[in-house]
Structures are given as structure tokens and as C-alpha cells.
Amino acid sequence: MSNTIDNSRAAVLITMALATACAPVRADTAAPETASGAVRTQPAAVAETTEPAEPAEPTEPTEPTEPNEPIEPTEPAQPTQPTETTEATDPEPEPKPEPAALVTVQDANASSSRSEVDGLELEELSCAVSRPLLGIIAVTGALGQRKKALDKCAKSGAAFVAHFEFEQGKTRNVTVEGGTAAQNRCMVKALSATKAPLDARCGAVILVGKSEGARTSLAALREATP
DSSP states (O other): OHHHHHHHHHHHHHHHHHHHHHSOOOTTTOOOBOTTSOBOOOOOOOOOOOOOOOOOOOOOOOOOOOOOOOOOOOOOOOOOOOOOOOOOOOOOOOOOOOOOOSOOOTTOOEEESSEEETTEEEEEEEEEESSHHHHHHHHHHHHHTTHHHHHTTOTTOEEEEEEEEEETTEEEEEEEESSOHHHHHHHHHHHHTOOOSSOEEEEEEEEESOHHHHHHHHHHHHHHOO
């Protein structure tokens, strides 16, 4: 019986040896055999020597930078106040043109637009006189002395355009228009009695009687004048 067991073990060992001998050898891992059957190992490749690296040049030290100046805080902008809206204003009325003159005197060198002497109103007075300033005062004074006589010609009020001459103390060449025929004749008579203070040629718009009626008559005269 022991012989049988030994024979079995020998068979197993032979089978294992045959299996190992018959196992394929991998080409990439098997080492080459020498003529004597020994395995020859290839020497390991020698790594190529690298050239030593050049030493790096020392870098220059950087200058320290100056610290930035602190930014001053800006003041907050003040809120703008709302502008007041201007109210639309009406355009100013254009000034009225000066009314046309009702009297015309050739070579006149003294004039007055409006005057009142001893209660007598003169709307216009224009004269040609040798002494202008003194002459205009003398003429208005002479006409003022005739107020009562002139007012009788139109008690309710009227305006008359008169032309006359003073020469050698007398009043000559008197003409009057603006009223009725009777009123105009009355005015010529009253003016002719005026004492002439000096030589002059004059024209005047004379308001007589009540002021309201005289102003109404004056407005009618201006409307009738082109």
C-alpha cells in the first residue's frame, strides 16, 4: 500500500513539472537565454548626464514704493434750491405818440407845450421872438390878463386855435378857429385888446370857460387834425 501512495505522489510531481515546462513564455518579459542555457540580463540603460544649469543672476532689489497719500473726503453736494417760477407779466403798453401840433409859426424859436397863467390854460404856445426865454414869459403873461374877456366867449368851455402878432405895443393880424362863428369873432375881439409887451409872431391853443367842456373841445380839434 505504501508503494501505491508513493507512485501517486510521483505521478503528481511529474504532471506538475510537465505543466510548468510546457507553459508559454511571454516574449516581453522572458529574459534571453545564453548558449549554455543560462538567462542573460541586459544592462540597464545609463541615464544621460545633463549639463549643469547656469546660476541665475541676482535680481536688483526693488525700491520701496511711497505710500499713497490718503484721499481727503469730499464734502457732500448741497441740494439745489428750486428756482421760483416767474409769473408771466403783461407787456408794457407802448407810449402814445405825441399829438400833432395844432399851431404852426414860421421861424419859431420859443415854445411851450402846456402852461397856465392867471387861470388861463394854454395847451400850445409857439412864437418867433427876438428874446426867446423872456419873450415866451411876456406873451403868456399878457394873454393871462385877458382871461375874463376870453371866458365870456364860451362859458361852457371850448378850445380855440389862435394866431396873432405883437408889434409896437399893439396886437395885429389876429385869426381864431375852432368854435362857432360868433365864438371866433368874440375871441378875435378879446385878443386884439391885448397889450403887446414886445414884438413877436405867435400861435396858441387857448382853453376858455369850464375846463371839462374845454378839454372835450380840444379832443375834437385833435381828432379833426390829420
